[in-house]
Structures are given as structure tokens and as C-alpha cells.
Amino acid sequence: MPATVIIGGQWGDEGKGKITDALAAQADMVVRPNGSTNAGHTVVTDQGVFKFHLVPSGVLHPACDCVIGAGVAVDPAQLLDEITALQARGVDLSRLYLSDRANVILPYHPALDRAEEQRRGTQSIGTTLRGNGPAYSDKVGRRGIRIADLLDESALVERLRLVLPEKNLLLASLYGEETFDAAALAERYAALGERLAPLVVQAEVLVQDALAAGKRVIVESAQATMLDVDYGTYPYVTSSMPTAAGACQGAGIGPTQVDTVIAVYKAYTTRVGGGPFPTELHDAIGQLLRDRGQEYGTTTGRPRRTGWFDAVAGRYAARLNGVTEVAVTKLDVLDALEEVRICVGYRLDGTPIDAPPSVAAVYERVEPVYEVLPGWREDTSQATSVDELPLNARRYLDRIAELLCVPVTMVGVGPQRRQLLHRTAGAAV
Numbered sequence: 287m288p289a290t291v292i293i294g295g296q297w298g299d300e301g302k303g304k305i306t307d308a309l310a311a312q313a314d315m316v317v318r319p320n321g322s323t324n325a326g327h328t329v330v331t332d333q334g335v336f337k338f339h340l341v342p343s344g345v346l347h348p349a350c351d352c353v354i355g356a357g358v359a360v361d362p363a364q365l366l367d368e369i370t371a372l373q374a375r376g377v378d379l380s381r382l383y384l385s386d387r388a389n390v391i392l393p394y395h396p397a398l399d400r401a402e403e404q405r406r407g408t409q410s411i412g413t414t415l416r417g418n419g420p421a422y423s424d425k426v427g428r429r430g431i432r433i434a435d436l437l438d439e440s441a442l443v444e445r446l447r448l449v450l451p452e453k454n455l456l457l458a459s460l461y462g463e464e465t466f467d468a469a470a471l472a473e474r475y476a477a478l479g480e481r482l483a484p485l486v487v488q489a490e491v492l493v494q495d496a497l498a499a500g501k502r503v504i505v506e507s508a509q510a511t512m513l514d515v516d517y518g519t520y521p522y523v524t525s526s527m528p529t530a531a532g533a534c535q536g537a538g539i540g541p542t543q544v545d546t547v548i549a550v551y552k553a554y555t556t557r558v559g560g561g562p563f564p565t566e567l568h569d570a571i572g573q574l575l576r577d578r579g580q581e582y583g584t585t586t587g588r589p590r591r592t593g594w595f596d597a598v599a600g601r602y603a604a605r606l607n608g609v610t611e612v613a614v615t616k617l618d619v620l621d622a623l624e625e626v627r628i629c630v631g632y633r634l635d636g637t638p639i640d641a642p643p644s645v646a647a648v649y650e651r652v653e654p655v656y657e658v659l660p661g662w663r664e665d666t667s668q669a670t671s672v673d674e675l676p677l678n679a680r681r682y683l684d685r686i687a688e689l690l691c692v693p694v695t696m697v698g699v700g701p702q703r704r705q706l707l708h709r710t711a712g713a714a715v
Contacts, residue, residue: 288545289503289537291530294510295549295603295690297519297557299583299590301615301698302550303327306343306506308696308706309548314501315351316344317493319536320526321508322359322391322418326583330701333375340365341372341382342506348378351496353489356387357526357536359421360433362478384482385489385538386434392475394453394466395420401461411522412559414583422525424449433486436479443472490538497543507533511549511603512557512642519646522561530607549609549692551600553617553682556581556590562642562649565593565629579619594627594656597689602641604690612690614683615698617675618705623661626682630689631655659685667700672709675699 290309294300307329310316323339329346330336338345340360342352354360369379395417402420403410413419424430429449435442446468454465496503509528512518517529526532530547534540554575557563567575572592575581581590604612620626632639633653643649662676669675675683675697687694697707 287497287500287502289497289505289539289543290546290548291505291507291533291544292548292550293507293528293530293533293607295551295600295609295612296510296555296596297512297563298510299556299558299581300510300550300552301613302506302508303329303338303343304615304698304701304706305548305550305613305696306504307331307346308703309504310344310347310350312502313344313347313350313504315353315493315496315503316342317353317355317489317503317505317537317539318342318358319355319505319507319533320357320528321524322421323361323364323414323416327506327508328701331703336372336375339368341368341379344504344506345372345377345379345382348381351381351383351492353492353537354382354384354388355489355493355537356385357532358385358388359391359418359425359526360384360388361391361416362436362475362482366478366481382485383487383489383492384433384485386432386437386486387489388433389421389425389430390433390436390475391417391421392431392471394450394457395424397457397463398453398461401457401463405461410560412561419525433479433482436475437483437486439472439476442476442479443468446472493538497539503539505533505537505539511606512599517606519561519642519649520644522559522646546611547607547609548611548613548695549604549607550613550615551595551686552579553595553614553620554579555593555596558583558588558590562646562652563591563593564599564632564649564652564654565596566591567593571623574622575619578622579616594629594654595686596629596654597686598629598632598640599642600686601690604692609690609692611695612687612692613696613698614686614694617679617683617697618665618667618699620661620682621664621666624663625661626659627656628659628685628689629654630657657685667705669699669707672697672707675707
């Protein structure tokens with residue numbers, strides 16, 4: 287049975303965890319393919335609010351295998367803390383697995399992350415300071431330490447003796463920061479590896495075996511397309527590839543093994559950190575979206591920047607990922623507005639353009655072209671089907687589907703599981 291990939295269609299925080307949790311009820315496996323503890327997926331159930339960072343959102347379904355794939359950068363201590371916190375709330379983690387090929391975030395990675403951000407000053411990227419970027423830099427620079435290395439202390443010592451002198455030189459000489467001792471790090475992380483050992487598997491083999499057996503596999507990507515290291519608003523991006531193609535790579539799945547790509551979009555747009563954001567609102571409406579949408583980061587608690595729905599960036603993401611279905615979340619946040627706007631085009635120095643520019647400084651100069659639609663001024667949070675939504679809300683969804691050239695098959699009208707409305711692809715909104 288082919289796999290389903292869930293990706294973000296904007297700058298992250300679209301509600302991918304909610305969609306994954308909903309689909310995981312009928313799935314056999316959920317794979318997390320990318321990102322690190324810099325990501326946060328929130329799921330709201332009758333048992334309360336669950337905030338995941340490394341553990342896949344499907345873990346709340348006891349029959350679902352959950353796999354942390356090779357493309358994830360793992361902080362072992364934070365993963366163990368997350369596991370302990372979930373177990374304390376009664377979550378069964380007996381079917382959680384961790385790839386032996388996943389790269390490890392070590393203490394020098396956050397230290398370098400903080401130092402690099404400080405050095406950038408006013409041009410800082412706005413990272414979460416969790417060490418994500420430096421860890422991925424080591425991965426592609428072939429200096430990385432992987433989960434498998436933690437299971438052999440003598441091999442870990444040798445790897446650290448090779449890598450650590452360069453890190454200490456950077457920290458001490460360039461940034462004036464404290465350095466790290468190889469033997470102490472090896473002892474600490476070998477102990478963490480021993481605790482994680484029962485979870486460690488060849489994840490790509492486990493995933494491929496599930497697909498070969500006809501099981502339903504969901505790939506839950508972190509971050510979003512406009513934060514992709516190749517196609518996002520570089521350099522204001524993440525350090526991994528949160529596109530559908532990147533999700534396949536991180537999960538150990540071939541492109542021909544995927545038949546559904548679901549892109550998740552908010553009914554408006556948000557982003558965290560620096561970088562271009564053409565539809566950003568700095569007024570009372572922007573604050574209203576932030577307050578009604580509780581737009582504060584799951585990982586950092588930082589207030590998110592808010593703006594109107596950007597169909598230009600959205601269409602770019604849909605095409606780039608080969609999106610087959612769209613989920614629109616937080617429609618209810620717009621309930622209070624008399625009118626809603628959609629960015630349907632860009633102008634750069636007066637000339638229309640139909641895709642995000644590759645240079646961030648150029649993208650900053652883009653002017654959005656808006657289409658104004660009437661609001662609905664009705665409570666959508668109690669709707670139990672798309673047909674129960676106000677006419678203007680359905681027209682808004684229709685217009686999003688038309689602009690993205692992809693059907694809207696799911697609509698979120700609140701944080702609860704019951705507040706996700708489904709419709710058949712091709713049916714009129």
C-alpha cells in the first residue's frame with residue numbers, strides 16, 4: 287500500500303500534528319523524516335494537550351508504530367525527557383522506534399547556534415537555538431555523530447577526538463565560549479545511548495517491510511516548504527528538506543511508493559523568525575489573528591508573525607510537492623472578521639511575478655496583490671460538516687482550492703479532534 291506524505295504548505299506551524307493524529311487512527315505506521323527539537327506539533331484530545339518535538343504525532347494511537355527516521359537530528363537527552371513526560375501521562379511508547387542512522391545533536395551544537403546568531407546581529411535568522419543548523423552542517427560535512435555511534439563507547443571516543451578539536455577552536459577563538467571535553471562527552475552520551483538502545487533499529491528496513499506488507503504508512507514532515515533549505519526563503523530557512531521529496535529521503539521511502547501528498551495550510555499565514563513575509567500584518571487585525579489563533583511557538587513560546595493567506599507562495603508549494611490534497615486549518619480564527627483577504631499575486635518594482643523570488647532581499651520588496659472576500663461573522667467551531675459552514679466561509683475555501691489548483695479535503699475549525707471536517711475530493715465546498 288503506497289504511503290501518504292503530510293507536509294506544510296507555508297512557513298510552518300500549520301497544524302500538521304492535528305492532521306497526522308487524525309489520519310493515524312487508520313494507519314499502521316507514522317514516520318517522522320526531518321527536523322529536530324526545533325519543531326513542535328500539538329495535538330488536542332479528550333485527555334488534554336500533547337506537544338510533540340521528536341516523537342511522531344501518531345503515538346497517541348496504540349496500534350500505530352511510530353518511527354523517528356534517519357533524516358531527524360536527535361538530541362538524546364531531550365528525546366528521553368519527552369518519552370518520560372509522555373509515559374507519565376499514560377502514553378504507550380512500546381511501538382516507538384529510532385533510526386540508527388539519525389544524527390545526534392551534541393552540546394556544542396546549541397553553543398555554536400547561539401554564538402552564530404549573536405554574531406549575525408540584526409541579520410539573525412531567528413533560529414530556535416536548539417543546535418539544529420550546526421548539527422545538519424556536521425551531517426553534510428561528514429563530521430556528524432549518529433545514533434549508532436552512541437552504542438559503541440570506544441568508537442564514540444574516537445569520533446569525538448576527531449571532531450571536537452575543531453569545535454573547541456571555533457568556540458574559544460572565534461566566539462569566546464567555553465569548550466568541551468571529549469572523554470566527558472563520550473561517557474555521558476554513551477550512557478544516553480544505552481538508555482535509547484531498546485528503541486534503535488534500521489528504520490528504513492522497518493518502513494520498507496511495512497510497505498511491502500501492505501500496511502498504511504504516514505510520513506509526518508516537520509517545518510514547511512517555505513522553510514526548505516533549497517526552495518524556501520534562504521537563508522531564513524531550516525537546515526533540512528521539509529518538502530515531499532525530502533520527507534521521502536528522511537523516511538527511507540522511494541518516490542514511487544507515495545500516492546498521496548497532503549499539504550497543510552492555515553486559513554491565514556504565520557511565520558517565526560526573520561525573513562520575507564509579503565502579507566504580514568502589523569495592525570490590529572494581525573494581533574487579532576495572533577490572539578484568536580494562539581500564535582505562539584510550541585517549542586520557543588515566541589509570538590508568531592501573522593498575515594493574510596498567501597496563495598502565490600501556497601501555489602508554489604503545492605506545485606513543488608506534487609500536492610494531491612489540501613487541509614485548511616484554523617478557519618474559525620477568521621470568524622470575527624467582516625472581510626478577509628487573499629494574496630492572489632505579487633508585484634516586484636511594479637511588474638507582476640508569479641513565484642517567490644530566490645533572493646531574500648528581493649522577496650522583501652514584493653508587494654502583495656489582494657482579493658477581498660466578504661467575511662461570515664458566524665461561529666464555525668461547532669460545525670460538524672463542511673455543509674454546515676456559512677456560505678461565505680465555503681466560498682473562501684473554494685477560492686483557496688481554485689488558487690492552489692488542489693482540492694480542499696479537510697477543514698479545521700478548532701483544536702479538538704472532533705473539529706476536523708472531512709469532504710470527498712472533487713465535492714463542492
